[in-house]
Amino acid sequence: MTQVVVPVRYPLTDHSRATLGRAIEIADEEAASLTVLHVTLYHNSRRTSRSELKRAVENAFEDLPDVRYVVRTGLLVEETILEEVAESRAEMVVIGRKQASRWRQMIRRVADDPDIEQFLQTELDAKIITV
Secondary structure, three states: OOEEEEEOOOOOOHHHHHHHHHHHHHHHHHOOEEEEEEEEEOOOOOOOOHHHHHHHHHHHOOOOOOEEEEEEEEOOHHHHHHHHHHHHOOOEEEEOHHHHHHHHHHHHOOOOOOOHHHHHHHHHOOEEEEO
16 A cells, blocks of 8 residues: 655644645545654653644544554654655655755755755655645
8 A cells, every 4th residue: 555654743833734634635546544743852842642643633634544643753853754754665755845945954964956856755765745
């Protein structure tokens, strides 16, 4: 089954809702399972549980497809997202424009003028969809 990963902030922001809404549409169109991912930073004292994330998403959206909720803790959000995408062997990643620019900054440290979508596709073998 096709796997779609969508990283979101918790509590859900307007940007996260828009990105999540598009990810839900894609998962539905592709008959894919959806992983909703939230990354809590190690230095953040506020921990988010899977049940909190699930409740927030289910309150914001109805008729959800096959959804898996994951909360990971990491030092860098972008690297933690990459780890989840690689481990879940996702075929598609739906990210917001803000997330894409953060990844671009991270990759710029090792490459000049990076094409973020091309880099992620090469590294992850996944289709990147920016919302």
